[in-house]
Amino acid sequence: MSTLVKTLPIAGPARLPRAWLPPLLGAAVLAFLLAPFAALVFATHWQDLHFAPGDGTAISVSLLYSLLSLALVMLLGTPLAWWLAHYHYRGKWLLDALLLLPLLTPPLAMGILLSSFYGPYAPVGSFLQHYGVMLSNSPPAFVLAQVYGALPYFVVATRAAFEGVPEELEQISLTLGKTPWQTFWQVSLPLSRLGLAAGVALAWVRALGEFGIVLIVAYFPQGIPVKLWVNLQDIGLSAVYPLLWVFFLVAVPLPLWLGLRSRRQPLF
Numbered sequence: 001m002s003t004l005v006k007t008l009p010i011a012g013p014a015r016l017p018r019a020w021l022p023p024l025l026g027a028a029v030l031a032f033l034l035a036p037f038a039a040l041v042f043a044t045h046w047q048d049l050h051f052a053p054g055d056g057t058a059i060s061v062s063l064l065y066s067l068l069s070l071a072l073v074m075l076l077g078t079p080l081a082w083w084l085a086h087y088h089y090r091g092k093w094l095l096d097a098l099l100l101l102p103l104l105t106p107p108l109a110m111g112i113l114l115s116s117f118y119g120p121y122a123p124v125g126s127f128l129q130h131y132g133v134m135l136s137n138s139p140p141a142f143v144l145a146q147v148y149g150a151l152p153y154f155v156v157a158t159r160a161a162f163e164g165v166p167e168e169l170e171q172i173s174l175t176l177g178k179t180p181w182q183t184f185w186q187v188s189l190p191l192s193r194l195g196l197a198a199g200v201a202l203a204w205v206r207a208l209g210e211f212g213i214v215l216i217v218a219y220f221p222q223g224i225p226v227k228l229w230v231n232l233q234d235i236g237l238s239a240v241y242p243l244l245w246v247f248f249l250v251a252v253p254l255p256l257w258l259g260l261r262s263r264r265q266p267l268f
Contacts, residue, residue, distance in 0.1 A: 044241045052239045058227035059246055065139065065223065066208040069146035073203045076147075077154040081199075082188070084155070085162035102152040107212025114148060114217050135217075142218035149210035154203035161195020162188060197262035201255035208251050224250075 084095070102110065118135040119125045125135055135141045165188050173183040189196065211225035219226060224247045231239035 040241065040244065043237075044245070045238060048238075049242050051242050052231050052235055054222065055227060055231075055243050055246075058222050058224050058243070059250065061142070061221045062208055062223035062225075062247075063250055065142050066146060066204065069143050069150060069207040070200070070204050072143070072147050073151050073154050073207065074200065077151050077158060077199075077203070081155045081158035082162050082184070084159045086167075099152065099155065102148065103156070107149065107210070108216060110148060111145065111213040111216025114145065114213065118144065118217070137218055137220045139218075139221060142214060142221060142223065145213040145217040146207040146210050149213050150203040150206040153206050154199045157199030157202055158192075158196055161192035161199065164195060165191045193262045197258040201258050204254050205251055209247075 084092075084099075105113070115136065116122055117124055118128075118141070120129060120134070120136050128135060133140060135144055169191070170183050170187055173187045174180065178186065209225055211229070214223060215226055215229070222230065224243060228240055228243055228247075231243060
C-alpha cells in the first residue's frame with residue numbers, strides 16, 4: 001500500500017540586506033560628517049597662513065587648563081560613576097534625572113547659572129572672594145567652566161563602562177581575599193578600559209572645546225574657542241582657520257592614543 005506523503009515547503013533563511021548596502025550607507029554618513037572638514041582644507045589660505053595676535057597665548061591657556069580640568073574630571077567623576085553603577089536603591093531614577101540636567105542645559109544658560117552661584121555678587125562667590133578665590137574671569141573660573149562642561153559626559157560614559165563589568169567577577173575577587181580597592185584596580189578598571197578610554201576622550205574634547213560656559217564665566221583668560229570667536233568678530237574669517245587647525249592638532253592626539261592603547265593593554 002502506497003503512502004502519500006505531503007511535502008511542505010521549508011522556509012529558507014530570512015533574506016539579508018545586500019552585502020554592499022551597509023558599507024555604502026556607512027560611507028555616506030561618514031562623508032556627511034567629514035564634508036565640513038574637507039571644506040576647511042580648501043578654504044584655508046595656505047600661502048598666507050599666520051596667527052593673529054594672542055593666538056599663541058590662547059593655545060597655551062587651553063592646553064594647560066584643559067589638562068588640569070581633565071584630571072579633576074577623572075578624580076571627581078570616577079567614584080561617582082562607580083557608585084551609580086554598583087548601588088541600587090529606591091529613588092535612584094531621580095538621581096539619574098538630576099544627572100541629566102547639566103547635559104540638557106544649553107551651555108550659555110549653564111554659564112549664567114554658574115555665574116549666579118559662583119559669581120562675585122553671588123553668596124558663594126562673594127564668600128570665596130574673602131579668601132582670595134575669584135571664580136569669574138580668572139584661571140580657576142576657566143577650569144570650573146571646563147569641569148562643568150565635561151564632567152557629566154565623563155560620568156555617563158564611565159558609568160556605562162562599569163555597568164558592563166560582570167558583578168560575579170568582582171564578587172569572586174572579593175571571595176579570594178582581595179580588598180574592594182584591589183578589586184577595583186585589578187578587575188573593574190581593566191575590564192572597563194574601553195569605556196573608560198571613551199569617557200576620558202569625550203571629557204577631553206568637551207573641556208578643550210567648551211565655549212558657551214567659558215564665554216560667560218571666564219571670558220579672560222581666553223582659550224582657543226573664545227579666541228576663535230574674537231578673531232571672527234575683530235579680524236574676519238581668515239583669522240579663524242590657522243587657530244582652528246591648531247585646535248584639531250591639539251584635540252585629536254589624546255583620543256587616538258587612548259583608543260589604540262585601550263585595545264592593546266589596560267590603561268593603568
